[in-house]
Amino acid sequence: MTEELTHINAQGRAKQVDVSDKAVTKRIARARASVIMQEETLRRIKSGGMKKGDVLAVAQTAGIMAAKKTSELIPMCHLLLLTGVDIHFEDNDRDQIIITATVKVTGQTGVEMEALTAVQITALTIYDMCKAIDKSMRITDCYLLEKEGGKSGHFVYEEEK
Template identity: 55%
Template sequence: MQKLTHINSTGEAHMVDVGGKAITERSATAEATVTMQAETLQLILEGGHKKGDVLATARIAGIMAAKKTGDLIPLCHPLALTSVAVELIPKPQEMNVLVRATCKLSGKTGVEMEALTAVTVASLTLYDMCKAVDKTMTITNVKVIEKVGGKSGHWQLSSD
C-alpha cells in the first residue's frame, strides 16, 4: 500500500509540493445518486417546484463548487479548471437522479476532488430545494468513476 501524500515524515499534515510535476491534460468524473419519492421526482420533472428549476440550480451549484474546492478542502491546491460539466440524469423507474460531474484542466495535479465536490454540492442543492416536500431523500454512492492524466494515466472504476 502506498503511503499518504498529505502526511510528512513526522506525521504532520502538509500540502503536497507539485512544483516538479509535469503539466498534463487531466480529467476526473465523479457521480452520486439522490433517491426520492416518485412524486418528488415528478414535481421536479414537470417544473412545478415553487423554488424554480431544481435541476438547473443544482447544476450551477455543482459548477460553482468545483471552482471553490481549494477553498473548501484543506490542503487542496487551487486549480485553474478549463471545464466543469455537471449532468443531472433523472431515472423515474429507480426514483432517483444520477448526478455526474467531469472536471478538466492542464496542470500538475488531478481534479478528483473538484469532481467529487461538484457532485456532492449539486446533490445537496437538489436535497435543499426539495426537503420541504420530501424528507426521505438520500444521497448515496458518491464516488470517482474515472480519472485521466498524470503519472497514473487512465483509471476507471470497474463495474463489478
C-alpha cells in the first residue's frame, strides 16, 4: 500500500476525485455478503412461507436499486450510469444465504462501492423481511471479490484466486 489517498485535497480535506482525464473503459466489480439465520428462517424463505412476500425477489430489487443510488449514500462516489447490476443468491441448505452482486459500467471510474452497497442493502432487506421471526440473524463477511478495468487493473480477492 504505497499509493496516496486520492480523496484528500492539498489542505488535507475531503474532495471528490477528478476523473475527467481518465479513459472510459469497461469496469466490473463483484462483492459478497452473507446472512446467517436460524434453519427455520431459511426453510421459510425458500418455501415462500414469509408473510411479507417473496424475500429474495424483494431483496434482489432492493440491491439493484441501492447500486444505482450509491452516489446519494456515499459522499465521494461519482454518479454513474450503470450498464448492469445482477444479484445472485446461494444457500447452504441450513442457515446461510450468500449474496453476490455484479455491477458493470462503461465509464471513467470503478463500481466497487456500488457492488458493496448492493450486497449490504440486499442483506438488510432480507433481515427486514424476516426479523419478525428471527431477530438473531447476522450480516457477515462483506467484501470485494473482484474488480476489472481501469488503471489499477484486475483485482481478485485471495480466496478466489
